[in-house]
Amino acid sequence: MRCGHCSQCKRISSDLHPDVQIISVDLSGSSSGSKTEVGIDQIRDLQGNTYLMPYEGRCKVYIFPEADRLSLGASNALLKLLEEPPDSVVFLLLSSRPDYIIPTIISRSQRIDLSPVSVRDMTAKLLEIGDLSPSRAQEIATFSNGSVGWAIQATLDPDILPAYIARIEEITGLIEGGMEVRLSFAERFGASFYANRDASISHLNNIAEWWRYLLLIKESDGQIPYQIPAKNSIQRCANWISSRNAVEAIKMTQETILSLGKNANPRLALDVLMLSLPIKWEQS
Numbered sequence: 036m037r038c039g040h041c042s043q044c045k046r047i048s049s050d051l052h053p054d055v056q057i058i059s060v061d062l063s064g065s066s067s068g069s070k071t072e073v074g075i076d077q078i079r080d081l082q083g084n085t086y087l088m089p090y091e092g093r094c095k096v097y098i099f100p101e102a103d104r105l106s107l108g109a110s111n112a113l114l115k116l117l118e119e120p121p122d123s124v125v126f127l128l129l130s131s132r133p134d135y136i137i138p139t140i141i142s143r144s145q146r147i148d149l150s151p152v153s154v155r156d157m158t159a160k161l162l163e164i165g166d167l168s169p170s171r172a173q174e175i176a177t178f179s180n181g182s183v184g185w186a187i188q189a190t191l192d193p194d195i196l197p198a199y200i201a202r203i204e205e206i207t208g209l210i211e212g213g214m215e216v217r218l219s220f221a222e223r224f225g226a227s228f229y230a231n232r233d234a235s236i237s238h239l240n241n242i243a244e245w246w247r248y249l250l251l252i253k254e255s256d257g258q259i260p261y262q263i264p265a266k267n268s269i270q271r272c273a274n275w276i277s278s279r280n281a282v283e284a285i286k287m288t289q290e291t292i293l294s295l296g297k298n299a300n301p302r303l304a305l306d307v308l309m310l311s312l313p314i315k316w317e318q319s
Contacts (some may be wrong), residue, residue, distance in 0.1 A: 075108035102128035103135035131143025151181020217309035
């Protein structure tokens with residue numbers, strides 16, 4: 036359990052602890068930023084180190100925040116370590132897409148499913164760690180979609196929540212816009228995807244959230260238990276978009292995110308998504 040205040044915790048948070056290492060996609064050797072997998076060389080580099088004793092703690096910890104991005108070669112190399120792991124090493128494989136991890140790795144791991152934190156519990160925690168009013172804490176907790184990390188960042192940085200609400204408002208313009216607006220967005224997305232992959236995927240997640248907000252408005256009969264960002268503009272779209280359209284749009288957006296994780300062409304994937312979403316003139 037981390038206290039968050041001692042020297043060990045502070046160095047872990049600052050990525051300076053000698054016994055805690057994060058293994059993620061290494062873009063240092065890719066000038067285009069197009070690398071999307073954890074490579075076998077990264078696993079080979081840590082293989083020898085795993086058998087060295089910890090410098091300070093009782094064990095060494097290797098964290099894979101994107102375990103689903105392990106290449107096949109890297110997965111097989113890691114599998115050898117998991118078959119006979121050193122006693123003083125802990126591997127933490129994190130993923131929101133466990134189906135992308137090879138079954139042999141999953142079979143040799145202890146799986147722990149983490150559910151989104153409830154708005155109530157999140158609000159209580161934010162009130163403990165931040166100088167927030169109860170209404171502000173609940174607002175951040177609501178918009179976090181159960182993500183503790185995002186909620187804490189939004190608590191510490193007052194610009195994060197307004198920026199999120201602005202993105203949701205911009206998505207309304209995208210949905211209300213004609214096909215020219217949508218294809219222009221797909222073009223920009225394709226051009227910038229490899230330069231900032233995480234931001235691009237985050238934008239698609241925001242689009243999926245927009246559709247969930249619309250579905251909530253459609254199905255709530257006016258009794259929405261918490262705030263919705265850009266509610267008035269989403270309500271405007273809810274007047275001509277059906278619940279069935281919203282459900283299909285969520286599925287298509289999620290499928291697009293999955294296909295991009297499999298290295299689909301970003302421009303083509305976004306063109307297909309934009310062409311598939313309901314458009315206002317089709318509803319008249």
